[in-house]
Amino acid sequence: MPELYLALLDRILTPILLLLAVVFLLAGHNAPGGGFIAGLVVATAFLMQILARGDSFVRKLIGIYLQPAMGVGLLIALLSALTGIGNNGVFFQGVWWKLSLGSFELEFGSPTTFDIGVFLVVSAFVTSYLLELSRPAEGAAR
């Protein structure tokens, strides 16, 4: 059941939530945040869409990608855990790449990609869960 005020709010809140998710995702290794939390925030954004525009809209939009997204996320997480094995390392060992841009230094490592994998799994799983939950509720209202 689409709601007018939610449809208005959603235009403001959804971009904020998505940006927040990116911040959480990238901040996660040494600061509060991480893939799990960012995934939950993205799922909240989709929940907003479900409430504002109805679950069938969201299902049409992303429904078929949810299960493959979980698969891709698991694969990304697994592969970044496996990169540790290279160079006589150990499973799950962190591998870091440094990128110097003048005075600005960017660090990017396998823990980050692992977090991205977790992020995909959590956001896809929680969204599909929310979609399933909203299905009977809508049927009952009719």
Place this chain on the structure above:
Amino acid sequence: MNINANWLAAPVIIPLLFAASSLLAATRVNLRQMRIQRNLALIASVLNLGVALLLLYTTVIQDQRMVLYAGLWQAPFGITLVADALSAIMLTLTAVLMVTIVLYAIGTLDQREGLNFHPLLLFLLMGVNGAFLAGDLFNLYVFFEVLLMASFVLLSLGGRPGQVNGGLRYVVLNLLASTVFLTTAGVVYGTLGTLNLAHLAVRMEAAPLTLRIIVAGMLLIAYGSKAGLFPLFFWLPASYHTPHPAVTAIFGGLLTKVGIYALFRVFTLLFPDLLQAWQPLLLGIAGLTMLAGVFGAMAVNTIRRVLSFHIISQVGYMVMGLGLASSGNQLAIGFGLAAGIFYIMHHMIVKTALLMAGGAAELTMGTGQLKEGYLGGLVKRFPLLAGVFFVAAFSLAGIPPSSGFVSKLGLLQAALDSQHWMIAGVSLLVSALTLMSMVRLWQKGFAGKQHEDVLPPPRRPIYGFTLAPIIILVVISLGMGIFSDTFIRWSQTAADQLIDRAGYIEAVAPTDIIAPVSMDH
């Protein structure tokens, strides 16, 4: 030959990798997708078997322990994976069962039932493998949860009302057990300041007796209810007969044994003194479990229900092995434990074969009802199926030259040697009752005549893919009976490694930097 420790992660990685890949193939529901998932599962289970055999060779034949510190975090801090002979034996048995169950599923699952069966099976495999490799209590808990979730979905796959009913009881009671487990882990961490098993083994010795008793008791309750021990077994017969036979077969072979494995691991490593002090308790539980299971089997009337109750009675024998772990007179200490491990090996193979054969009979006849005239005549109609069922049933009952005979003989020897007449008598009695129950299954289900008016003729044919895995398992069971000395030697190695606690602690080598929390409060 020293193999890279990273191989220890493979039994967890392989199923996860292939399960994630099969999720990619799940966008549309059609026959092709299911075929892709099935092929991926087949490849994964064969690879997994290869890795398990490699680990078996290293740990059992070369008598080593393998340790992997994930991410190079030292022992009490990071995730530690440990494989010793017992882990490797369990991994190998699991891998064998997985290969056969994927074959069996080709023969028995139809398209609708088969949707997402294989990815879930792989997640289950990942949970079970992880539990066998976990080197600390918390990861053991996590992998228990992984396998519990996968098994719950597998149980309710198809969604018939009976399944949901059975699945709910299963998940509620198992979650309760998991809660007890998690609480125990909290108590352990709060008092001893560590969850790593090797580290705990060091600190548990200095811990006060009350703490040891509380922790051991709560773990016995948690693992005991997962293993289906008396009096916490009631979830098992309520749920195991409801799902598809392929699911029942793999559950019957695997799940309760994960609980048994955890009991073996924790009690030998952390509570060797309680193993002695609680011997009457453990043997009492073992005896009551055996009796409850076998009497339950007499009271129910479908093939798979009877076989599910027999799982319970068989689990009792394994606990009997654990109970006899620390006593020996003429025989070496640890012979009882070895006999228990051999019993696990025998049971996982034979029980899965029986559940597969019984399930195939139920599928093809459309019913598993054992009342007069419902089934019957299977000997004439499907002689090969009846044949393998016959051999498997008599292996379960313990008729030579099957593996069941050798394993029961081993336990009986251990009990008589340490003069536990009571449990020896109970095990003999239950053995006889099991034989009786198997004869009943044979008479009512396979021999005899089907009444023409009760049921229409068989619904579907039995394919070669249904029979092949059962034949493989039955041959393995006979092989374990005939070449029993090899398998007993392996179990003895596993038992010796379990008793050698110092070796385990030395292999994991936990650094003891953090002081335990003071135990004043």
